[in-house]
Amino acid sequence: MKMQGKKIVVGVTGGIAAFKSASLVSKLAQAGAEVRVIMSRGATQFVTPLTFQALSHHEVFTDIFEERNPDGVAHIDLADEADLIVVAPATAHLLAKIANGMADDMLSATLLATRAPILLAPAMNGKMYTHPAVEENRKKVLSMGVHLVEPEEGQLACGYVGKGRMAEPEEIFARVESFFQRPLLQGKRVLITAGPTREPVDPVRYFTNYSSGKMGYALAQAARQAGAEVLLVSGPTSLTTPDGVLRIDVGSAAEMKEAVLREIPQVDIVIKAAAVADYRPIEVHDHKLKKKSDELIIRMERTEDIAQLIGEQKKKPFFVGFAAETDDVAHYALGKLERKNMDLIVANPVNVPDSGFESDYNTVTIYDRGGEVAAFPKMEKERLAHSLIELIGERLL
Numbered sequence: 519m520k521m522q523g524k525k526i527v528v529g530v531t532g533g534i535a536a537f538k539s540a541s542l543v544s545k546l547a548q549a550g551a552e553v554r555v556i557m558s559r560g561a562t563q564f565v566t567p568l569t570f571q572a573l574s575h576h577e578v579f580t581d582i583f584e585e586r587n588p589d590g591v592a593h594i595d596l597a598d599e600a601d602l603i604v605v606a607p608a609t610a611h612l613l614a615k616i617a618n619g620m621a622d623d624m625l626s627a628t629l630l631a632t633r634a635p636i637l638l639a640p641a642m643n644g645k646m647y648t649h650p651a652v653e654e655n656r657k658k659v660l661s662m663g664v665h666l667v668e669p670e671e672g673q674l675a676c677g678y679v680g681k682g683r684m685a686e687p688e689e690i691f692a693r694v695e696s697f698f699q700r701p702l703l704q705g706k707r708v709l710i711t712a713g714p715t716r717e718p719v720d721p722v723r724y725f726t727n728y729s730s731g732k733m734g735y736a737l738a739q740a741a742r743q744a745g746a747e748v749l750l751v752s753g754p755t756s757l758t759t760p761d762g763v764l765r766i767d768v769g770s771a772a773e774m775k776e777a778v779l780r781e782i783p784q785v786d787i788v789i790k791a792a793a794v795a796d797y798r799p800i801e802v803h804d805h806k807l808k809k810k811s812d813e814l815i816i817r818m819e820r821t822e823d824i825a826q827l828i829g830e831q832k833k834k835p836f837f838v839g840f841a842a843e844t845d846d847v848a849h850y851a852l853g854k855l856e857r858k859n860m861d862l863i864v865a866n867p868v869n870v871p872d873s874g875f876e877s878d879y880n881t882v883t884i885y886d887r888g889g890e891v892a893a894f895p896k897m898e899k900e901r902l903a904h905s906l907i908e909l910i911g912e913r914l915l
Contacts, residue, residue, distance in 0.1 A: 520698040522550035527596050527634075529605035529625045530570070531612050532560020535641040535684035539606050540565060542687040543573045546694065554596055555579070556625045560609075582624040593624055597631035602697050605629075606667075607641035607684045610652050616664065617655035635697055639667040641684035648681070663761060667693050670878075692901045701745030702911025708746040709785040709835075710738045711778065711792035711824075713753030715771045719816060720803040728875035729793035731755035733840075736903035737789055738763045744907050749785065751777045753792055771795045771821040778824055782835065787910060788828055789838045791864075793875075795821055829859030836914060838862045838906075844869045851885055861913070862886050864906065870896065884909065 526546055530539045546553050555570040556579045567578040577586070585592055605612060605625070612626070616638075621627040629636060638659070646652055647669065660666065667685045712734020716724040731752060738750045739760035748763045751774060759765045766781075768774045771794045782788065797818040807814070825839055839860045841851040844867065851865035866882045868875055881896040884906070892909065894902055 520549070520695055521546065524551045524601045524698055525554070525599050526551045526694065527554045527556060527600045527603040527628065527632075528570075528574075529556045529558075529603060529608075529612075529629070530561040530565070531558045531605065531607055531609045531625065532563060533607040533609050533641045533684075534564060535607035536561050536564040538684060538687050540569055540573055542604070542606055542690055543570055545687060545691045547574055549691075549695075552576075554600075556596070556628060558612075558623060558625050579624050582627055593628040594631055597628045597634070600632055600634040602635050602637065602694065603629060603632055604637045604639070604690065604694060606639035606687075606690055608638040609640075610642050610646050610649075610655075613638070613640065613652060613655040613659060616662070617658040635663075635665060637665045637667065637690075637693060637697070639684050639690050640669050640682075642669075642682050644671075644682040646682065660758070660761070665693070665761065689898055689900070692898070692904070696740065696743050696904050702908060702915070703741055703787075704745035706746045706787060706914070707749070707785040708738075708741045708787040708789065709749045709751065709778065709781055710734050710741065710789045711751045711753075711774060711794075712738070713755040713757075714793050715753045715774055715795045716769050717771065717795045717798035717821070718802050719799050720805065720807050722806050725795060725798070726754075727793050727795070729753070730876045731757050731792075732876075732878065733880060733899050733903070734789075734791035735760060736899040737791060737906065739900070740903040740907040741787075741789075743904075744911060746787075749781055751781070751792070753794075771798065771824070775822050775824050775827065779827060782828065782831060783833070785835050787836045787838070787914075789910075790825055790828065791840050793842065794824055797821060823858075825854075825858040825860070829857075834859065836861050836910065838864065838910060841865045842868045842875070848883070848885070848890075851883075852889075855885060855887065862891065862910070 553574040570578045615626045621630040670683045671681045713731030714727045714729040716726045718724045735757045738748050742748045742762045750763050750765045766777050800817045800819045837860045841854050843850050847865045847867050851863050855863040864882050870881045879896050880899050883893045884891045
């Protein structure tokens with residue numbers, strides 16, 4: 519098991535989502551991890567230490583001044599021994615402490631003393647999460663190399679609907695697993711394209727598509743965690759660049775083609791997850807087109823096929839493409855795989871509810887020239903990304 523014998527410290531802070539952390543601790547312990555729990559004073563108002571003691575089979579730490587072993591200092595010992603520290607939920611107060619190097623209780627002192635990876639699962643009211651001070655602290659902790667499991671949107675305990683609900687224990691568990699997966703891509707250079715492209719009509723209008731870039735960014739994060747050096751060529755998105763990933767921003771299909779062809783000689787793997795425009799306006803106006811009383815006709819021309827150009831490379835890297843389809847998915851995906859000289863293709867039906875474009879979920883089937891390789895039901899894009907990276911790594915062993 520990936521987590522067998524791993525020492526994981528779980529920090530629990532004072533939010534209603536603390537009850538979810540009991541399930542997380544249980545899952546980690548069942549997976550073979552040695553779990554130590556640190557609770558803030560506020561957390562004990564929601565869940566008792568006895569609950570976590572029963573689930574982890576170890577004493578629970580709540581007070582930095584309560585030293586039970588005269589031969590050591592508890593928060594330093596926990597910080598040194600941890601393979602990973604997970605804080606779920608992580609309140610706005612805790613984010614502020616980490617961002618500013620504060621250490622006034624057992625949990626914050628342990629976080630300041632450790633050199634182990636830290637994974638935070640924030641949870642708070644949606645207005646709090648989007649407050650400029652919290653956003654600034656979030657950026658600061660990310661710049662320190664701290665990892666985040668972004669909160670979800672939905673109904674919050676306060677009755678407010680928005681982004682701030684802690685990620686489910688299953689998603690946090692999957693992220694923890696990723697820290698201990700084999701470095702399958704160690705020493706490999708991976709180029710990933712993500713997001714949409716924009717094809718301008720005039721200074722204020724353009725053609726684009728519904729791609730959010732979430733799948734490509736999840737793949738970049740998973741590849742980096744698998745040990746690869748990752749270059750992310752991204753169309754316009756509002757997403758945060760994953761830790762340790764080099765990002766090149768592009769706008770149009772032509773810009774993406776130029777960036778990919780410039781970098782491709784130096785990479786071992788290409789994953790083309792971007793939704794690149796197939797057509798662009800023949801004429802781009804340098805002034806805003808005025809509204810007319812009759813119809814407007816914009817003539818379009820084909821953009822260059824980036825996937826085709828990748829497949830034609832003399833020293834072609836391992837090539838993974840995507841096929842977003844609405845019908846006869848297997849037929850079109852296998853045809854694209856063959857025509858573009860791909861090694862694997864990820865086919866996703868974009869008409870599945872709450873899946874594909876703009877969603878946090880995807881439903882895919884993976885094919886190679888022999889046919890179906892694996893089928894994944896609707897799942898979080900982050901989980902799917904780790905499965906796909908693992909499959910690529912195994913192909914390259």
